[in-house]
Amino acid sequence: TWQWQLSAAQDGYINTLNSDIPNFTSPTRYTSLTALQTQYHNHWLNVRGILLGTLINETTHTSENIQTSTTQKLTPTISASIRPFYTPLYLRLMYKNTFRMPTFNELYYKATGNRELRPENAHEYTFGITWQAPRIGCMETLSITADGYFNNITDKIVAFPTTYVWKMANYGRVHITGLDATLNTQLRFAPQTALSISASYTFQHAIDVTHPETQGYGVQLPYTPLHSGSLRLLLSTPWINLGYSMIASSERYSMSEQIARYRIAPYTEHTLTLSRNFALRNTTFIAQAEAINLTNTHYEIIQYYPMPGRQFRLSLTLKL
Secondary structure (H helix, E strand, C coil), X not given: CEEEEEEEEEEEEEEECCCCCCCCCEEEEEEEEEEEEEEXXXXXXXXXXXXXXXXXXXXXXXXXXXXXXXXXXXXXXXXXXXXXXXXXXXXXXXXXXXXXXXXXXXXXXXXXXXXXXXXXXXXXXXXXXXXXXXXXXXXXXXXXXXXXXXXXXXXXXXXXXXXXXXXXXXXXXEEEEEEEEEEEEEXXXXXXXXXXXXXXXXXXXXXXXXXXXXXXXXXXXXXCCCEEEEEEEEEECCCCEEEEEEEEXXXXXXXXXXXXXXEECCEEEEEEEEEEEEEECCEEEXXXXXXXXXXXXXXXXXXXXXXXCCEEEEEEEEEC
């Protein structure tokens, strides 16, 4: 059997920004989004296509004048999922053109904003696989995904640190080559006892390819780790739930010049949780204790802004 679908959607937004700061620019943005979608699927193939039309009209008011600008953009997306020979293996292909206007904060926020920002445009190519295993013994579910991608981005919007504040700017051209992999499984040892495992890994090679003669050409973008990942374990029992989570990142650099002065060290953060659910009449309570950054790792996500060390937290959540 097969099925073909066609749909359309229309959305509209009005955004404004006002401030009592003297000589502040007060913008108003009218956004129209029109989407046409078609989809075909049968027992082994699912194909979807989307065409998104964006129309943006923005007016800025200052003490001196009024300026108006109009932006129009058509962005297509096409994706396919293939399941060969009735196997639990799925192959995925996608091409996507994305378009992003700078936000009001990026354009007009005092000190950090940059009114000269250009919209960000990206062409994204992805190939992925998903394998979902049937139930085997105590293993209820097992899902493994891997996605390789290449993004060609024009006028990428980024934040650069300066002496006292961050400043928004455009990268002319950026190439991002990457791999995302995930694993999710659940093992059930008894009717009310199970272990859930989730793991993810990301490889991301993001480089500036704007001008070959510049210093940062072909170098990993600032604050972008080459490797990162996470792990989460949750043991559920009738008495208590025990959780463990870990996040990790490889080294990064705060500037395009990759020297020791700008190096941000790799880090790994570990967290343990204990929680218990109990009911009282029609109310469910969740009591939880957390030990965050258990190993008291000293690390920075933003250079010169150290993250908190070991922390302990108690919480009680009510669900009515």
